[in-house]
Amino acid sequence: NMSQPQQLRDESDFDQLPDNIPISATIADVEEKKGFIDYFRFVVEVKTKGGSKYLIYRRYREFFSLHQTLESKYSPDDPDRPGANACVLPPLPGKIYIGNKKEIAESRIPELNTYMKRLLGLPTWLLLDDTLRMFFYQTEQDSQHAPRALRRLRPPTRKVKTVKAPKMDLFSSPRAEAMFDFRGNGKAELNLKRGEVIFLLRRVNADWLEGTANNQTGIFPESFVKIIKPLPESDSEGEGGGHTYSCLRCFLLTPSGVETRDVCVQEALTIQPTYNELVSRMRNVFKVDDIALNYRDPEGDLIRLLDDEDVQLMIKEGRRQQGQVQRPVNQFPWELHVSMASDLSVYGSEP
Incomplete structure:
Protein backbone atom coordinates (compact mmCIF):
# COMPACT_ATOMS: atom_id res chain seq x y z
CA ASN A 1 0.00 0.00 0.00
CA MET A 2 1.90 3.04 -1.26
CA SER A 3 1.41 6.28 0.61
CA GLN A 4 -0.09 9.22 -1.22
CA PRO A 5 3.18 11.22 -1.71
CA GLN A 6 4.89 8.15 -3.16
CA GLN A 7 2.22 7.79 -5.83
CA LEU A 8 2.82 11.34 -6.99
CA ARG A 9 5.88 10.30 -8.92
CA ASP A 10 4.61 9.63 -12.39
CA GLU A 11 4.33 12.13 -15.23
CA SER A 12 0.72 13.15 -14.72
CA ASP A 13 1.59 14.38 -11.26
CA PHE A 14 4.22 16.67 -12.68
CA ASP A 15 1.52 18.17 -14.89
CA GLN A 16 -0.56 18.91 -11.83
CA LEU A 17 2.19 20.94 -10.14
CA PRO A 18 1.57 24.70 -9.97
CA ASP A 19 3.26 26.80 -12.68
CA ASN A 20 5.49 28.68 -10.25
CA ILE A 21 7.36 25.56 -9.12
CA PRO A 22 11.10 25.88 -9.94
CA ILE A 23 12.29 23.21 -12.36
CA SER A 24 15.85 24.34 -12.99
CA ALA A 25 18.37 26.73 -11.42
CA THR A 26 21.87 27.65 -12.49
CA ILE A 27 24.41 30.16 -11.17
CA ALA A 28 24.81 33.05 -13.60
CA ASP A 29 27.37 35.06 -11.63
CA VAL A 30 29.05 35.72 -8.31
CA GLU A 31 28.59 39.15 -6.81
CA GLU A 32 30.39 40.86 -3.96
CA LYS A 33 28.34 42.55 -1.26
CA LYS A 34 30.16 45.04 0.93
CA GLY A 35 28.45 44.74 4.28
CA PHE A 36 30.15 45.06 7.66
CA VAL A 44 21.01 32.23 -9.57
CA GLU A 45 18.81 32.10 -12.65
CA VAL A 46 15.64 30.14 -11.86
CA LYS A 47 13.23 28.72 -14.45
CA THR A 48 9.75 27.68 -13.43
CA LYS A 49 7.39 25.07 -14.80
CA GLY A 50 5.27 27.85 -16.30
CA GLY A 51 8.25 29.06 -18.32
CA SER A 52 9.12 32.23 -16.41
CA LYS A 53 12.75 33.11 -15.61
CA TYR A 54 14.09 35.33 -12.84
CA LEU A 55 17.21 35.99 -10.77
CA ILE A 56 17.67 35.36 -7.05
CA TYR A 57 20.67 36.24 -4.86
CA ARG A 58 21.78 33.67 -2.27
CA ARG A 59 24.79 33.26 0.01
CA TYR A 60 26.40 29.88 0.60
CA ARG A 61 25.09 29.97 4.18
CA PRO A 79 19.38 5.29 3.27
CA ASP A 80 19.04 1.86 1.62
CA ARG A 81 15.35 1.66 2.49
CA PRO A 82 13.84 5.14 2.49
CA GLY A 83 10.26 4.90 3.70
CA ALA A 84 7.31 7.09 2.71
CA ASN A 85 7.97 10.83 3.00
CA ALA A 86 11.70 10.16 3.12
CA CYS A 87 14.19 10.81 0.42
CA VAL A 88 17.97 10.56 -0.06
CA LEU A 89 19.15 14.14 -0.63
CA PRO A 90 22.12 15.09 -2.80
CA PRO A 91 25.29 16.07 -0.91
CA LEU A 92 26.03 19.79 -0.46
CA PRO A 93 29.66 20.96 -0.81
CA GLY A 94 31.05 21.52 2.70
CA LYS A 95 31.98 24.70 4.55
CA ILE A 96 35.40 26.25 3.86
CA TYR A 97 36.80 28.52 6.53
CA ILE A 98 40.08 29.78 5.13
CA GLY A 99 41.05 31.33 1.83
CA ASN A 100 40.21 34.09 -0.62
CA LYS A 101 36.43 34.59 -0.49
CA LYS A 102 36.08 35.31 -4.18
CA GLU A 103 38.06 32.21 -5.18
CA ILE A 104 36.08 30.05 -2.76
CA LYS A 117 20.05 20.14 -10.47
CA ARG A 118 19.77 17.02 -8.31
CA LEU A 119 17.57 18.75 -5.75
CA LEU A 120 15.06 19.86 -8.38
CA GLY A 121 15.13 16.35 -9.87
CA LEU A 122 13.86 14.75 -6.65
CA PRO A 123 10.36 13.23 -6.42
CA THR A 124 7.59 15.61 -7.36
CA TRP A 125 6.08 15.78 -3.87
CA LEU A 126 9.31 17.18 -2.47
CA LEU A 127 9.21 20.11 -4.89
CA LEU A 128 6.12 21.31 -3.03
CA ASP A 129 8.07 21.67 0.23
CA ASP A 130 7.70 25.22 1.62
CA THR A 131 11.34 25.69 2.57
CA LEU A 132 12.46 24.61 -0.88
CA ARG A 133 9.95 26.86 -2.62
CA MET A 134 10.86 29.85 -0.46
CA PHE A 135 14.55 29.39 -1.24
CA PHE A 136 13.92 29.54 -5.00
CA TYR A 137 11.17 32.15 -4.77
CA GLN A 138 12.01 35.65 -6.01
CA THR A 139 11.66 37.95 -3.01
CA GLU A 140 10.97 41.65 -3.36
CA GLN A 141 14.65 42.35 -2.60
CA ASP A 142 15.70 39.94 -5.35
CA SER A 143 13.47 41.63 -7.91
CA GLN A 144 14.55 45.17 -6.99
CA HIS A 145 18.16 44.15 -7.06
CA ALA A 146 18.70 43.18 -10.68
CA PRO A 147 18.96 46.54 -12.45
CA ARG A 148 20.99 48.07 -9.65
CA ALA A 149 23.61 45.35 -9.84
CA LEU A 150 23.90 45.79 -13.56
CA ARG A 151 24.13 49.52 -13.10
CA ARG A 152 26.97 49.10 -10.62
CA LEU A 153 28.82 46.91 -13.09
CA ARG A 154 28.48 49.46 -15.85
CA PRO A 155 31.64 51.57 -16.17
CA PRO A 156 31.13 55.26 -15.45
CA THR A 157 30.53 56.89 -18.81
CA ARG A 158 31.88 60.40 -18.89
CA LYS A 159 31.28 61.82 -22.31
CA VAL A 160 34.32 63.72 -23.51
CA LYS A 161 33.09 66.92 -25.06
CA THR A 162 35.31 68.06 -27.90
CA VAL A 163 33.97 71.60 -28.06
CA LYS A 164 35.17 73.59 -25.06
CA ALA A 165 32.21 75.51 -23.69
CA PRO A 166 32.92 79.06 -22.52
CA LYS A 167 34.05 78.91 -18.87
CA MET A 168 30.91 79.13 -16.72
CA ASP A 169 31.00 81.16 -13.57
CA LEU A 170 31.10 79.01 -10.45
CA PHE A 171 27.58 79.89 -9.40
CA SER A 172 25.97 78.32 -12.42
CA SER A 173 27.78 74.98 -12.08
CA PRO A 174 26.18 71.99 -10.33
CA ARG A 175 26.99 72.16 -6.64
CA ALA A 176 25.92 71.10 -3.17
CA GLU A 177 26.41 72.23 0.39
CA ALA A 178 27.61 69.84 3.10
CA MET A 179 24.93 69.55 5.80
CA PHE A 180 27.02 67.20 7.97
CA ASP A 181 30.72 66.49 8.44
CA PHE A 182 31.84 63.38 6.55
CA ARG A 183 35.15 61.68 7.33
CA GLY A 184 35.96 59.49 4.35
CA ASN A 185 37.22 55.99 4.84
CA GLY A 186 39.61 55.36 1.96
CA LYS A 187 41.51 57.34 -0.68
CA ALA A 188 38.56 57.61 -3.05
CA GLU A 189 36.31 59.31 -0.50
CA LEU A 190 36.13 63.07 -0.03
CA ASN A 191 36.19 64.59 3.47
CA LEU A 192 33.47 67.18 4.00
CA LYS A 193 32.99 69.88 6.60
CA ARG A 194 29.52 71.18 7.33
CA GLY A 195 28.80 74.34 5.34
CA GLU A 196 31.39 73.65 2.62
CA VAL A 197 30.40 73.95 -1.03
CA ILE A 198 31.13 70.95 -3.25
CA PHE A 199 31.19 71.25 -7.04
CA LEU A 200 29.52 68.17 -8.50
CA LEU A 201 31.17 66.18 -11.27
CA ARG A 202 28.89 63.17 -11.70
CA ARG A 203 26.62 60.70 -10.01
CA VAL A 204 28.35 57.42 -9.20
CA ASN A 205 25.22 55.42 -8.27
CA ALA A 206 21.96 55.81 -6.36
CA ASP A 207 23.82 56.88 -3.18
CA TRP A 208 27.15 58.41 -4.14
CA LEU A 209 28.22 61.55 -5.96
CA GLU A 210 31.66 62.64 -7.13
CA GLY A 211 32.72 66.21 -6.60
CA THR A 212 35.45 68.69 -5.70
CA ALA A 213 35.87 70.67 -2.48
CA ASN A 214 39.02 72.43 -1.26
CA ASN A 215 40.95 71.31 -4.35
CA GLN A 216 40.31 67.67 -3.45
CA THR A 217 38.21 65.40 -5.65
CA GLY A 218 36.45 62.29 -4.41
CA ILE A 219 33.16 60.52 -3.83
CA PHE A 220 30.75 61.14 -0.94
CA PRO A 221 27.24 60.00 0.10
CA GLU A 222 24.53 62.27 -1.27
CA SER A 223 22.64 62.03 2.04
CA PHE A 224 25.29 64.22 3.75
CA VAL A 225 24.71 67.21 1.45
CA LYS A 226 21.97 69.49 0.20
CA ILE A 227 21.90 69.88 -3.58
CA ILE A 228 21.91 73.56 -4.54
CA LYS A 229 22.08 73.05 -8.30
CA PRO A 230 21.60 69.48 -9.53
CA LEU A 231 23.69 67.74 -12.16
CA PRO A 232 22.18 67.72 -15.66
CA GLU A 233 19.83 64.75 -16.10
CA SER A 234 22.16 62.67 -18.26
CA ASP A 235 24.82 62.69 -15.53
CA SER A 236 22.49 61.69 -12.77
CA GLU A 237 21.35 58.33 -14.08
CA GLY A 238 20.65 55.79 -11.39
CA GLU A 239 18.63 58.04 -9.14
CA GLY A 240 15.57 56.84 -7.31
CA GLY A 241 15.17 53.65 -5.36
CA GLY A 242 15.97 53.42 -1.68
CA HIS A 243 19.44 53.82 -0.28
CA THR A 244 21.71 50.86 -0.94
CA TYR A 245 24.27 52.13 1.58
CA SER A 246 24.10 53.10 5.24
CA CYS A 247 26.84 55.01 7.06
CA LEU A 248 28.18 54.31 10.54
CA ARG A 249 29.89 57.07 12.52
CA CYS A 250 32.83 55.64 14.51
CA PHE A 251 35.41 57.15 16.84
CA LEU A 252 38.85 55.84 17.77
CA LEU A 253 39.75 57.03 21.27
CA THR A 254 43.53 57.33 21.73
CA PRO A 255 45.62 59.11 24.37
CA SER A 256 46.45 61.74 21.76
CA GLY A 257 42.84 62.47 20.80
CA VAL A 258 39.82 61.19 18.91
CA GLU A 259 39.82 60.09 15.28
CA THR A 260 36.43 60.12 13.51
CA ARG A 261 35.41 57.98 10.52
CA ASP A 262 32.24 57.39 8.56
CA VAL A 263 32.08 53.81 7.35
CA CYS A 264 29.55 53.17 4.59
CA VAL A 265 28.27 49.64 4.06
CA GLN A 266 25.79 48.04 1.66
CA GLU A 267 23.30 47.24 4.39
CA ALA A 268 19.84 48.40 5.44
CA LEU A 269 19.63 50.83 8.38
CA THR A 270 17.72 48.16 10.28
CA ILE A 271 20.51 45.56 10.19
CA GLN A 272 21.81 44.10 13.45
CA PRO A 273 25.44 43.21 12.76
CA THR A 274 27.13 40.61 14.96
CA TYR A 275 29.74 41.59 17.53
CA ASN A 276 32.40 39.75 15.52
CA GLU A 277 31.50 41.55 12.30
CA LEU A 278 31.88 44.91 14.04
CA VAL A 279 35.22 44.01 15.64
CA SER A 280 36.56 42.74 12.35
CA ARG A 281 35.42 45.87 10.50
CA MET A 282 36.82 48.29 13.12
CA ARG A 283 40.22 46.54 13.10
CA ASN A 284 40.22 47.02 9.37
CA VAL A 285 39.14 50.68 9.47
CA PHE A 286 41.55 51.86 12.18
CA LYS A 287 44.34 49.35 11.43
CA VAL A 288 44.61 48.37 15.11
CA ASP A 289 44.15 44.81 16.37
CA ASP A 290 43.83 44.99 20.11
CA ILE A 291 40.63 46.99 20.45
CA ALA A 292 37.50 47.20 22.59
CA LEU A 293 34.12 48.32 21.23
CA ASN A 294 31.96 50.73 23.22
CA TYR A 295 28.94 52.98 22.93
CA ARG A 296 27.75 55.95 24.98
CA ASP A 297 24.65 55.63 27.14
CA PRO A 298 22.21 58.59 27.50
CA GLU A 299 24.32 59.91 30.42
CA GLY A 300 27.38 60.00 28.16
CA ASP A 301 29.20 57.13 29.89
CA LEU A 302 31.09 54.59 27.79
CA ILE A 303 29.61 51.09 27.90
CA ARG A 304 31.79 48.24 26.67
CA LEU A 305 30.37 45.70 24.22
CA LEU A 306 31.21 42.04 24.74
CA ASP A 307 28.75 40.05 22.62
CA ASP A 308 25.78 40.10 20.23
CA GLU A 309 23.32 40.89 23.03
CA ASP A 310 25.27 44.02 23.91
CA VAL A 311 25.17 45.06 20.25
CA GLN A 312 21.37 44.67 20.28
CA LEU A 313 21.15 46.82 23.42
CA MET A 314 23.30 49.52 21.82
CA ILE A 315 21.09 49.54 18.71
CA LYS A 316 17.91 49.70 20.81
CA GLU A 317 19.33 52.58 22.83
CA GLY A 318 20.36 54.39 19.63
CA ARG A 319 16.87 54.03 18.17
CA ARG A 320 15.30 55.31 21.38
CA GLN A 321 17.29 58.55 21.12
CA GLN A 322 16.81 58.75 17.36
CA GLY A 323 14.88 62.02 17.18
CA GLN A 324 17.31 63.97 19.37
CA VAL A 325 20.21 64.15 16.93
CA GLN A 326 20.14 65.53 13.39
CA ARG A 327 21.61 62.94 11.04
CA PRO A 328 21.82 62.11 7.36
CA VAL A 329 18.83 59.93 6.43
CA ASN A 330 20.99 56.86 5.88
CA GLN A 331 23.19 57.16 8.96
CA PHE A 332 22.79 54.48 11.64
CA PRO A 333 21.18 55.94 14.79
CA TRP A 334 23.93 54.26 16.87
CA GLU A 335 27.66 55.07 16.96
CA LEU A 336 30.73 53.02 17.85
CA VAL A 346 38.37 55.84 28.92
CA TYR A 347 35.83 54.49 31.42
CA GLY A 348 36.40 57.33 33.90
CA SER A 349 36.72 56.27 37.52
CA GLU A 350 35.07 52.88 37.09
CA PRO A 351 37.23 49.73 37.36
Whole structure:
Protein backbone atom coordinates (compact mmCIF):
# COMPACT_ATOMS: atom_id res chain seq x y z
CA ASN A 1 0.00 0.00 0.00
CA MET A 2 1.90 3.04 -1.26
CA SER A 3 1.41 6.28 0.61
CA GLN A 4 -0.09 9.22 -1.22
CA PRO A 5 3.18 11.22 -1.71
CA GLN A 6 4.89 8.15 -3.16
CA GLN A 7 2.22 7.79 -5.83
CA LEU A 8 2.82 11.34 -6.99
CA ARG A 9 5.88 10.30 -8.92
CA ASP A 10 4.61 9.63 -12.39
CA GLU A 11 4.33 12.13 -15.23
CA SER A 12 0.72 13.15 -14.72
CA ASP A 13 1.59 14.38 -11.26
CA PHE A 14 4.22 16.67 -12.68
CA ASP A 15 1.52 18.17 -14.89
CA GLN A 16 -0.56 18.91 -11.83
CA LEU A 17 2.19 20.94 -10.14
CA PRO A 18 1.57 24.70 -9.97
CA ASP A 19 3.26 26.80 -12.68
CA ASN A 20 5.49 28.68 -10.25
CA ILE A 21 7.36 25.56 -9.12
CA PRO A 22 11.10 25.88 -9.94
CA ILE A 23 12.29 23.21 -12.36
CA SER A 24 15.85 24.34 -12.99
CA ALA A 25 18.37 26.73 -11.42
CA THR A 26 21.87 27.65 -12.49
CA ILE A 27 24.41 30.16 -11.17
CA ALA A 28 24.81 33.05 -13.60
CA ASP A 29 27.37 35.06 -11.63
CA VAL A 30 29.05 35.72 -8.31
CA GLU A 31 28.59 39.15 -6.81
CA GLU A 32 30.39 40.86 -3.96
CA LYS A 33 28.34 42.55 -1.26
CA LYS A 34 30.16 45.04 0.93
CA GLY A 35 28.45 44.74 4.28
CA PHE A 36 30.15 45.06 7.66
CA ILE A 37 31.99 42.04 6.38
CA ASP A 38 32.40 41.73 2.63
CA TYR A 39 30.97 38.51 1.28
CA PHE A 40 30.01 37.00 -2.03
CA ARG A 41 26.62 35.77 -3.09
CA PHE A 42 25.51 33.70 -6.02
CA VAL A 43 23.28 35.16 -8.70
CA VAL A 44 21.01 32.23 -9.57
CA GLU A 45 18.81 32.10 -12.65
CA VAL A 46 15.64 30.14 -11.86
CA LYS A 47 13.23 28.72 -14.45
CA THR A 48 9.75 27.68 -13.43
CA LYS A 49 7.39 25.07 -14.80
CA GLY A 50 5.27 27.85 -16.30
CA GLY A 51 8.25 29.06 -18.32
CA SER A 52 9.12 32.23 -16.41
CA LYS A 53 12.75 33.11 -15.61
CA TYR A 54 14.09 35.33 -12.84
CA LEU A 55 17.21 35.99 -10.77
CA ILE A 56 17.67 35.36 -7.05
CA TYR A 57 20.67 36.24 -4.86
CA ARG A 58 21.78 33.67 -2.27
CA ARG A 59 24.79 33.26 0.01
CA TYR A 60 26.40 29.88 0.60
CA ARG A 61 25.09 29.97 4.18
CA GLU A 62 21.53 30.10 2.78
CA PHE A 63 22.19 26.94 0.74
CA PHE A 64 23.60 25.39 3.89
CA SER A 65 20.55 26.18 6.01
CA LEU A 66 18.17 24.98 3.26
CA HIS A 67 20.07 21.68 3.17
CA GLN A 68 19.97 21.28 6.96
CA THR A 69 16.23 21.90 7.05
CA LEU A 70 15.53 19.42 4.25
CA GLU A 71 17.76 16.82 5.89
CA SER A 72 15.98 17.13 9.21
CA LYS A 73 12.60 16.70 7.48
CA TYR A 74 13.28 14.04 4.86
CA SER A 75 16.54 12.15 5.43
CA PRO A 76 15.71 8.46 5.87
CA ASP A 77 16.98 6.62 8.97
CA ASP A 78 18.20 3.90 6.64
CA PRO A 79 19.38 5.29 3.27
CA ASP A 80 19.04 1.86 1.62
CA ARG A 81 15.35 1.66 2.49
CA PRO A 82 13.84 5.14 2.49
CA GLY A 83 10.26 4.90 3.70
CA ALA A 84 7.31 7.09 2.71
CA ASN A 85 7.97 10.83 3.00
CA ALA A 86 11.70 10.16 3.12
CA CYS A 87 14.19 10.81 0.42
CA VAL A 88 17.97 10.56 -0.06
CA LEU A 89 19.15 14.14 -0.63
CA PRO A 90 22.12 15.09 -2.80
CA PRO A 91 25.29 16.07 -0.91
CA LEU A 92 26.03 19.79 -0.46
CA PRO A 93 29.66 20.96 -0.81
CA GLY A 94 31.05 21.52 2.70
CA LYS A 95 31.98 24.70 4.55
CA ILE A 96 35.40 26.25 3.86
CA TYR A 97 36.80 28.52 6.53
CA ILE A 98 40.08 29.78 5.13
CA GLY A 99 41.05 31.33 1.83
CA ASN A 100 40.21 34.09 -0.62
CA LYS A 101 36.43 34.59 -0.49
CA LYS A 102 36.08 35.31 -4.18
CA GLU A 103 38.06 32.21 -5.18
CA ILE A 104 36.08 30.05 -2.76
CA ALA A 105 32.81 31.36 -4.21
CA GLU A 106 33.98 30.80 -7.80
CA SER A 107 35.16 27.27 -6.99
CA ARG A 108 31.75 26.37 -5.55
CA ILE A 109 29.79 27.19 -8.70
CA PRO A 110 30.00 23.76 -10.41
CA GLU A 111 29.22 21.87 -7.17
CA LEU A 112 26.27 24.10 -6.31
CA ASN A 113 24.93 23.80 -9.86
CA THR A 114 25.05 20.00 -9.55
CA TYR A 115 23.41 20.23 -6.13
CA MET A 116 20.50 22.36 -7.42
CA LYS A 117 20.05 20.14 -10.47
CA ARG A 118 19.77 17.02 -8.31
CA LEU A 119 17.57 18.75 -5.75
CA LEU A 120 15.06 19.86 -8.38
CA GLY A 121 15.13 16.35 -9.87
CA LEU A 122 13.86 14.75 -6.65
CA PRO A 123 10.36 13.23 -6.42
CA THR A 124 7.59 15.61 -7.36
CA TRP A 125 6.08 15.78 -3.87
CA LEU A 126 9.31 17.18 -2.47
CA LEU A 127 9.21 20.11 -4.89
CA LEU A 128 6.12 21.31 -3.03
CA ASP A 129 8.07 21.67 0.23
CA ASP A 130 7.70 25.22 1.62
CA THR A 131 11.34 25.69 2.57
CA LEU A 132 12.46 24.61 -0.88
CA ARG A 133 9.95 26.86 -2.62
CA MET A 134 10.86 29.85 -0.46
CA PHE A 135 14.55 29.39 -1.24
CA PHE A 136 13.92 29.54 -5.00
CA TYR A 137 11.17 32.15 -4.77
CA GLN A 138 12.01 35.65 -6.01
CA THR A 139 11.66 37.95 -3.01
CA GLU A 140 10.97 41.65 -3.36
CA GLN A 141 14.65 42.35 -2.60
CA ASP A 142 15.70 39.94 -5.35
CA SER A 143 13.47 41.63 -7.91
CA GLN A 144 14.55 45.17 -6.99
CA HIS A 145 18.16 44.15 -7.06
CA ALA A 146 18.70 43.18 -10.68
CA PRO A 147 18.96 46.54 -12.45
CA ARG A 148 20.99 48.07 -9.65
CA ALA A 149 23.61 45.35 -9.84
CA LEU A 150 23.90 45.79 -13.56
CA ARG A 151 24.13 49.52 -13.10
CA ARG A 152 26.97 49.10 -10.62
CA LEU A 153 28.82 46.91 -13.09
CA ARG A 154 28.48 49.46 -15.85
CA PRO A 155 31.64 51.57 -16.17
CA PRO A 156 31.13 55.26 -15.45
CA THR A 157 30.53 56.89 -18.81
CA ARG A 158 31.88 60.40 -18.89
CA LYS A 159 31.28 61.82 -22.31
CA VAL A 160 34.32 63.72 -23.51
CA LYS A 161 33.09 66.92 -25.06
CA THR A 162 35.31 68.06 -27.90
CA VAL A 163 33.97 71.60 -28.06
CA LYS A 164 35.17 73.59 -25.06
CA ALA A 165 32.21 75.51 -23.69
CA PRO A 166 32.92 79.06 -22.52
CA LYS A 167 34.05 78.91 -18.87
CA MET A 168 30.91 79.13 -16.72
CA ASP A 169 31.00 81.16 -13.57
CA LEU A 170 31.10 79.01 -10.45
CA PHE A 171 27.58 79.89 -9.40
CA SER A 172 25.97 78.32 -12.42
CA SER A 173 27.78 74.98 -12.08
CA PRO A 174 26.18 71.99 -10.33
CA ARG A 175 26.99 72.16 -6.64
CA ALA A 176 25.92 71.10 -3.17
CA GLU A 177 26.41 72.23 0.39
CA ALA A 178 27.61 69.84 3.10
CA MET A 179 24.93 69.55 5.80
CA PHE A 180 27.02 67.20 7.97
CA ASP A 181 30.72 66.49 8.44
CA PHE A 182 31.84 63.38 6.55
CA ARG A 183 35.15 61.68 7.33
CA GLY A 184 35.96 59.49 4.35
CA ASN A 185 37.22 55.99 4.84
CA GLY A 186 39.61 55.36 1.96
CA LYS A 187 41.51 57.34 -0.68
CA ALA A 188 38.56 57.61 -3.05
CA GLU A 189 36.31 59.31 -0.50
CA LEU A 190 36.13 63.07 -0.03
CA ASN A 191 36.19 64.59 3.47
CA LEU A 192 33.47 67.18 4.00
CA LYS A 193 32.99 69.88 6.60
CA ARG A 194 29.52 71.18 7.33
CA GLY A 195 28.80 74.34 5.34
CA GLU A 196 31.39 73.65 2.62
CA VAL A 197 30.40 73.95 -1.03
CA ILE A 198 31.13 70.95 -3.25
CA PHE A 199 31.19 71.25 -7.04
CA LEU A 200 29.52 68.17 -8.50
CA LEU A 201 31.17 66.18 -11.27
CA ARG A 202 28.89 63.17 -11.70
CA ARG A 203 26.62 60.70 -10.01
CA VAL A 204 28.35 57.42 -9.20
CA ASN A 205 25.22 55.42 -8.27
CA ALA A 206 21.96 55.81 -6.36
CA ASP A 207 23.82 56.88 -3.18
CA TRP A 208 27.15 58.41 -4.14
CA LEU A 209 28.22 61.55 -5.96
CA GLU A 210 31.66 62.64 -7.13
CA GLY A 211 32.72 66.21 -6.60
CA THR A 212 35.45 68.69 -5.70
CA ALA A 213 35.87 70.67 -2.48
CA ASN A 214 39.02 72.43 -1.26
CA ASN A 215 40.95 71.31 -4.35
CA GLN A 216 40.31 67.67 -3.45
CA THR A 217 38.21 65.40 -5.65
CA GLY A 218 36.45 62.29 -4.41
CA ILE A 219 33.16 60.52 -3.83
CA PHE A 220 30.75 61.14 -0.94
CA PRO A 221 27.24 60.00 0.10
CA GLU A 222 24.53 62.27 -1.27
CA SER A 223 22.64 62.03 2.04
CA PHE A 224 25.29 64.22 3.75
CA VAL A 225 24.71 67.21 1.45
CA LYS A 226 21.97 69.49 0.20
CA ILE A 227 21.90 69.88 -3.58
CA ILE A 228 21.91 73.56 -4.54
CA LYS A 229 22.08 73.05 -8.30
CA PRO A 230 21.60 69.48 -9.53
CA LEU A 231 23.69 67.74 -12.16
CA PRO A 232 22.18 67.72 -15.66
CA GLU A 233 19.83 64.75 -16.10
CA SER A 234 22.16 62.67 -18.26
CA ASP A 235 24.82 62.69 -15.53
CA SER A 236 22.49 61.69 -12.77
CA GLU A 237 21.35 58.33 -14.08
CA GLY A 238 20.65 55.79 -11.39
CA GLU A 239 18.63 58.04 -9.14
CA GLY A 240 15.57 56.84 -7.31
CA GLY A 241 15.17 53.65 -5.36
CA GLY A 242 15.97 53.42 -1.68
CA HIS A 243 19.44 53.82 -0.28
CA THR A 244 21.71 50.86 -0.94
CA TYR A 245 24.27 52.13 1.58
CA SER A 246 24.10 53.10 5.24
CA CYS A 247 26.84 55.01 7.06
CA LEU A 248 28.18 54.31 10.54
CA ARG A 249 29.89 57.07 12.52
CA CYS A 250 32.83 55.64 14.51
CA PHE A 251 35.41 57.15 16.84
CA LEU A 252 38.85 55.84 17.77
CA LEU A 253 39.75 57.03 21.27
CA THR A 254 43.53 57.33 21.73
CA PRO A 255 45.62 59.11 24.37
CA SER A 256 46.45 61.74 21.76
CA GLY A 257 42.84 62.47 20.80
CA VAL A 258 39.82 61.19 18.91
CA GLU A 259 39.82 60.09 15.28
CA THR A 260 36.43 60.12 13.51
CA ARG A 261 35.41 57.98 10.52
CA ASP A 262 32.24 57.39 8.56
CA VAL A 263 32.08 53.81 7.35
CA CYS A 264 29.55 53.17 4.59
CA VAL A 265 28.27 49.64 4.06
CA GLN A 266 25.79 48.04 1.66
CA GLU A 267 23.30 47.24 4.39
CA ALA A 268 19.84 48.40 5.44
CA LEU A 269 19.63 50.83 8.38
CA THR A 270 17.72 48.16 10.28
CA ILE A 271 20.51 45.56 10.19
CA GLN A 272 21.81 44.10 13.45
CA PRO A 273 25.44 43.21 12.76
CA THR A 274 27.13 40.61 14.96
CA TYR A 275 29.74 41.59 17.53
CA ASN A 276 32.40 39.75 15.52
CA GLU A 277 31.50 41.55 12.30
CA LEU A 278 31.88 44.91 14.04
CA VAL A 279 35.22 44.01 15.64
CA SER A 280 36.56 42.74 12.35
CA ARG A 281 35.42 45.87 10.50
CA MET A 282 36.82 48.29 13.12
CA ARG A 283 40.22 46.54 13.10
CA ASN A 284 40.22 47.02 9.37
CA VAL A 285 39.14 50.68 9.47
CA PHE A 286 41.55 51.86 12.18
CA LYS A 287 44.34 49.35 11.43
CA VAL A 288 44.61 48.37 15.11
CA ASP A 289 44.15 44.81 16.37
CA ASP A 290 43.83 44.99 20.11
CA ILE A 291 40.63 46.99 20.45
CA ALA A 292 37.50 47.20 22.59
CA LEU A 293 34.12 48.32 21.23
CA ASN A 294 31.96 50.73 23.22
CA TYR A 295 28.94 52.98 22.93
CA ARG A 296 27.75 55.95 24.98
CA ASP A 297 24.65 55.63 27.14
CA PRO A 298 22.21 58.59 27.50
CA GLU A 299 24.32 59.91 30.42
CA GLY A 300 27.38 60.00 28.16
CA ASP A 301 29.20 57.13 29.89
CA LEU A 302 31.09 54.59 27.79
CA ILE A 303 29.61 51.09 27.90
CA ARG A 304 31.79 48.24 26.67
CA LEU A 305 30.37 45.70 24.22
CA LEU A 306 31.21 42.04 24.74
CA ASP A 307 28.75 40.05 22.62
CA ASP A 308 25.78 40.10 20.23
CA GLU A 309 23.32 40.89 23.03
CA ASP A 310 25.27 44.02 23.91
CA VAL A 311 25.17 45.06 20.25
CA GLN A 312 21.37 44.67 20.28
CA LEU A 313 21.15 46.82 23.42
CA MET A 314 23.30 49.52 21.82
CA ILE A 315 21.09 49.54 18.71
CA LYS A 316 17.91 49.70 20.81
CA GLU A 317 19.33 52.58 22.83
CA GLY A 318 20.36 54.39 19.63
CA ARG A 319 16.87 54.03 18.17
CA ARG A 320 15.30 55.31 21.38
CA GLN A 321 17.29 58.55 21.12
CA GLN A 322 16.81 58.75 17.36
CA GLY A 323 14.88 62.02 17.18
CA GLN A 324 17.31 63.97 19.37
CA VAL A 325 20.21 64.15 16.93
CA GLN A 326 20.14 65.53 13.39
CA ARG A 327 21.61 62.94 11.04
CA PRO A 328 21.82 62.11 7.36
CA VAL A 329 18.83 59.93 6.43
CA ASN A 330 20.99 56.86 5.88
CA GLN A 331 23.19 57.16 8.96
CA PHE A 332 22.79 54.48 11.64
CA PRO A 333 21.18 55.94 14.79
CA TRP A 334 23.93 54.26 16.87
CA GLU A 335 27.66 55.07 16.96
CA LEU A 336 30.73 53.02 17.85
CA HIS A 337 33.49 54.25 20.14
CA VAL A 338 36.61 52.14 19.67
CA SER A 339 39.26 52.13 22.38
CA MET A 340 42.50 50.25 23.00
CA ALA A 341 41.65 47.01 24.82
CA SER A 342 44.20 47.77 27.56
CA ASP A 343 43.19 51.41 28.08
CA LEU A 344 40.76 51.52 31.00
CA SER A 345 41.13 55.27 31.51
CA VAL A 346 38.37 55.84 28.92
CA TYR A 347 35.83 54.49 31.42
CA GLY A 348 36.40 57.33 33.90
CA SER A 349 36.72 56.27 37.52
CA GLU A 350 35.07 52.88 37.09
CA PRO A 351 37.23 49.73 37.36
